[in-house]
Amino acid sequence: MASIERTAYPQFKRNPVVRELVAAYTPTEAELTFVAEQARQPAHRLTLAVLLKAFQRLGYFPALEEVPAAVVRHIRGELKYRVQVKPAPVAPNKRYRYYQRIRAYLQVRAYADGGLGVAARAMNDAAAVMDNPADLINVAIEQLVRDRIELPAFSALDRMARRIRTLVNGRYFALIAGRLTADEKQRLDDLLVVSDPRQKSPLQAIKRLPKRASLQHFQELLDHIAALDNLVGSEQHLVEVPELKRKHFAAEARALDAAELRDFRPAKRHAVLLCLIHRARVQTRDDLAEMFIKRLGNIHNRGREELERLRARYREKTEALVATMSDVVRVLDHHPSDTEAGREIRQLVARRGGAQALQADCEAIAAHAGDNHLPLLWPFYKSHRATILRMVRHLDLESTTEDRSLINAIELILRQERARGDWLDEPVDLAFTSQPWRKTIVHRTEAGEERVHRRLFEVCVFSSLANELKSGDVAVRGSETYADYRHQLLPWDECEPLVADYCRQLNLPSTPVEFVNALQSRLLQVAELTDQGYLDNGQVIIGEDGLPVLKRSKAKEMSSHARALETAILDRLRERSVIEILCDVAHWTGWTRHFGPLSGSDTKIEQPLERYVLTTFTYGCNLGPAQAARHLRGAVSAHMLSFVNRRHVDANKLAAACRDIINSYAGLQLPKFWGDGKSAAADGTKYDLYDQNLLASYHIRYGGYGGIAYHHVSDTYVALFSHFIPCGVWEAVYIIDGLLKNTSDIQPDTVHSDTQGQSLPVFGLSHLLGIQLMPRIRNWRDYKFYRPDADIRYEHIDPLFRDTVDWDLIETHWKDLMQVVLSIKSGKIAASTLLRKLGNYSRKNRLYQAFRELGAAVRTLFLLQYISNRELREQITASTNKVEAYNGFAKHFFFGGEGIIADNDPLEQEKAVKYNDLVSNAVIFHNVVEQTRIIKSLMRAGWKITPEDVATLSPYVTSHVKRFGDYLIDVEAIPEPYEIELPLALAA
Structure with missing residues (x-):
């Protein structure tokens, strides 16, 4: 059975607070009239009112004894009845009449009146792309609520979800089984056979992870993709199986070992193994492209080093x-x-x-x-030549633009692989090359003829291939990250009906001409206002060289009252261990409800709450299962901690658990004095990794090998979303993903960042998504300001402008821009996937150029506001300071294993960061609850506390949190209910 806690099936809260009772269970005048007309006796009226309000809240009729006493008390008080009045028990026939009258009054149909078909159709459609029973149940609930149909018992939905999922998956399994020959089935079964007890099954070879980007590992990765291609299965076996289903089946196979997969019935076993092989091929093609790009980067770095050595x-x-x-x-x-x-x-x-x-x-x-340094690259490339030629033969490369000059050049190299002359003997189109490369590879004879140097031409071609893979001008068929992004976009005929409504929601003009005119008018207006206010600004001075100088503002000092309040709170915070905090927050928010088996069923492990808390502590604090088990006094074994992490927790479940804490945090009063939740800041911090994985790379700014935890932190201090990304990636690629993937109740529409969190395409895409990008840019005065019109001149700020926006290009490609945005909003393609392509310069890709031109206009708008608005600058600084403080706060709890993420699996690396977020947010939530309690006690003691004093506080307090020692857990210790309200107005 699926866990009801992991679904959206409505339930009563055990201890609803007054605010929730008032909002959900207060009868209106019309409802009071309805109750009075349908029942005569006070007890029966109370019963009817309770059933009415409970049905409005839940969508179904609960048993009277299940209604919390607090709900009954509140409704009784609203009816003006004495305490002695109790809900009257009703006979079945009378209860049936009550149900009918309430449904008629609320205009809701009974479940028996067509609800079964509605729920079944909704689940059947969803089961084509979803697999978790909880997700299917949620889809059915949403559809029933939309159609105003009473919800059935949870058990009915659970049985339906399992039956439909079994039928849908069974159809896929049977479809795949019908395409497999007897020999192919046997070869799949052989993958699970261990011939030597001292060795692993062939299944483990499929699951192998790529290592760091060395030449040897590059060659091993090519051997791996060749071995995968020789295994059973092709794209034809999985035709008609949706990609989301393939991913889920592959994830299930990856999480299990050979013995467990042997226990599956043959059709399911063969299907999940085929999906695992398919996903391994897709991922390995991505890894090959990534490793190729890194090796070419290394070759160029060695060329630059050689140039410096020659200069010396x-x-x-x-x-x-x-x-x-x-x-x-x-x-x-x-x-x-x-x-x-x-x-x-x-x-x-x-x-x-x-x-x-x-x-x-x-x-x-x-x-x-x-x-x-280009003429010096051949000696460093020569050792890679055979491997790279083997790679391009293996990968199916395609141009995503009309320009095929690079693909033709690669084909020419493959034809002349064994040539030994210094010069090419066939004509070649050099349209793909840059000017420095042309000067390097083209030589003019005394007769005036141009010849192309064969060896340097080959280096040029593969250097260009690396660049065009990054920019998306060349794609790899059968990959994911390096696939042709155009195939992931919604077709325009599906986008066109959505444009008008989308533009209306964001208050954007819905035609290309109106869009361009509105943006140009806005830029004209802001530039004019900035020019007029230049003399009164006092903060910005434009020198004779045309470069602006921005005076620094003094930081506001903390008042003595605020310091005294901070000290009093720190002195009164009760000492807690991390495990105690996680237990308290689990009781308050129920965040552990999202953890459980991949099947979506209820967990079978003993004491699940205790195991989930200890696993979160183990991995969120980076202790590792063996080290944690040593300090837990036998409460749990290292194997159990590792088992729960692998089988019961994934990145999506960690994000959902975090969301529960964030949503509860959003209801607290204290964080509202720190921010309104409408803005967030994004910033990255490096976590050390061992270098035997493809993600790890050397970070110039931080030094050392590792990856970047890229956090999105609300202006209320809580972390909303995090990614784990390579060091070499421009962080702005992921800045939009964090907001779009954040599904909590805190929904910012403004995001701040540092220099790494912005670029012209990111500014353009943010504008079309309704997100205000307001970064703190280092050396911002070196950035171009773009004129709204080439003929316009300004009295004071004219030296700032060094180029003009190409409005014609934006207008021409407006349809393409909207297609991209609507595809992102519909979930067809991730913003980071697209920005990885648009984040690299491309002279071929007109979509990149259109986004860049749009971003030029939007960034100029922002820079003009930035230099003319002191409050905006202070807000950006304060917000980015919060995310930088969060980086240190989160690392404080990542104290195990010397702060190194020891796992080389990218999925486990992502989970490590999300575990750490979960621990950090739990401590933040607990700190706010404790601070609220202390502030209220100080107010009762006569302290005069103002909102200005509270605004200077922070939940990033760690002095009272114990990280070390023996770790004890007592999940039976129920914490006191926390207080939400903080009525500072009484003391202001």
């Missing part, structure tokens, strides 16, 4: 040549006779090694005088 080597010769030239000038100045001067200069050159040696030195220095 020739620096002494450069100084000698300069000294020689100085002596020549001195000789010419000293001897007016050309004959005497020439004789002495010839002697001077002879003493310095002779003319030929000096000429050779001049040529060598000239060859490495610039910044062009």
Whole structure:
């Protein structure tokens, strides 16, 4: 049976607070009239009123004894009845009449009146792309509520969900089984056979993870994809099976070992193994492309290092040549006779090694005088050549633009793989090359003919391939990250009917001309206002060089009253261990309800609450199961902690658990003094990794190998969403994903960041998604301001503008821009997937150029507001300071294992960051509950506390939290209900 706690099936709260009682259970005048007309006796009226309000709240009729006493008391008080009046028990026939009258009054149909068919159809449609019974039940509930149909008993929905899921999955299993031959089925079963007890099954080879991007591992990855391609299964076996289903079946197979998979019935076993092989092929193609890009980057880095080494080597010769030239000038100045001067200069050159040696030195220095390292790449590329050629033969590359020059060049290289001459003997289109590469590979003969250097041309082609894979101009068929993003977009005929409504929601014009005119008018207006207010600004000075200088604002000092309040709170905070905090918050919010088996069934493990809390503590604090079990005094074994993490917890469940805490946090009063929840800040912090995985890379700013935990933190201090991303990725790629994937009650529409969190395409996409991007940009004065019109000039701020927005390009591609945005909103493609393509310069991709031009207009709007609005600058600084403080706060609880994420599995790395978020948010929530309690006690003691004093507080308090020692857990200790309200107005 599915756990009711993991579904949206409505239930009574055990201890509803007064505010919730008033909002949900207060009868209106019309409802009081209805109750009075339908029943005569006070007890029966109370019964009818309780059933009415309970049905409105739940969508079904509960048994009277299940209604919380607090609800009955509240409704009785609203009816003005004495305490002695109790709900009257009603006979079945009278209860049936009550139900009919309430349904008629609320215009709701009984479940028996067509509800079964509605729920079944909704579940059947959803089961094509969903697998968890809880998700199917939620879909049915949503459809029943929409159609105003009474909800059935939970057990009825649960049985239906399991039956429909079994039928839908069974159809997929049978479909796949019908396409497999007997030999293919046997080969799949052989993957689960362990021939030698000392070895692992062949299944483990399918699950292997990529290692760091070395040449040896690059070659091993090619061997792996070749082995995968030789296994059973092709795309034809999985035709008509949705990709989401494939992912779920593959995830199930990945989580189980060979013995457990052998217990499956044959059709299911073969299907999940085929899906696992399919997903392994997709992921390995992505890994190959990623490793290729990193290896090419390494080759270029070695070329740059070689250039620097040559420069250092020739620096002494450069100084000698300069000294020689100085002596020549001195000789010419000293001897007016050309004959005497020439004789002495010839002697001077002879003493310095002779003319030929000096000429050779001049040529060598000239060859490495610039910044062009490209001619030096061949020796470093040569060792990779065979591996790269093997890779491009294996991957199915396609151009995503009309320009096929790069694909044609790759085909030419493959045809001439064994050529030995220095020059290409076939004509080639160099449209894909950059100007520095053309200067490097093209040589002009004395006869004026152009020849292309074959070896350097090959390096050029694969360097361009790496760049175009990043920019999306070249795609890999059968991959995911490097697939053709155009295939993931909604077709325009599906987008077109949605445009008008979407634009109306965001208050955007719904035609290209009106959109461009509105944005241009806005830019004209803001630029004019900024120019007019320049003299009164006092904070910005534009120098003679045209560069603006922004004066620094002094930070506001904390008042003595606020310091005293902070000290009093710190002194009164009760000491708690991390485990105690997690238990308290679990009782308050029920966040552990989301954890459970992959099947969606109720957990079979003993003491699940205790196991889930301890697992979260173990992985959220980075202790690891073995180390944690040593300190838990036998409460749980290392195997059980590892089992719960692998089988009962994934990234989505961790995000859902975090969401429960955030939603409860949003109801607290204290955080509302810190922010309104309408803005958030995004920032990354490095976590160390072992280098034997593909994600780990060296971070220039932080130093060392690792990955970036990219957090989105609300202005109320709570963390909304986090990603774990590679160090080399521009962080702005993920800034929009964090807001779109945040499904909590706190929904910001403004996001702040640092320099890494912005780029022109990100500004453009944010604008179309209704998100205000307001970053704190380092060296912002070096960025271009774009004129709204080429003919406009300004009296004071004109030196800021160095280019003009290409409005025609935006208008021409407006339809393409809207197609992208609507595809993101519908979930067809992730914003990060698209921004990875648009985040890299592309002269081919007109969509990139359109987003870049739109971003130029939007960023100029922001920069103009930034320099003219002091309060905006202070708000951005305060918000980004919060996310930076959160980074340190979260790492405080990531104290195990020397702060290194030891797992090389990208899925486990992502989970480690989300576990840490869950622990951090639980401590934040607990701190706010405790601070609220202390503030209220101080107010009762006579303290005069103002909202301004409370606004200076922070929930990032750690001094009272115990991290070390023996870890004890008592899930039976029920904490006191927490207080929501904080009526500071009484003391203001």
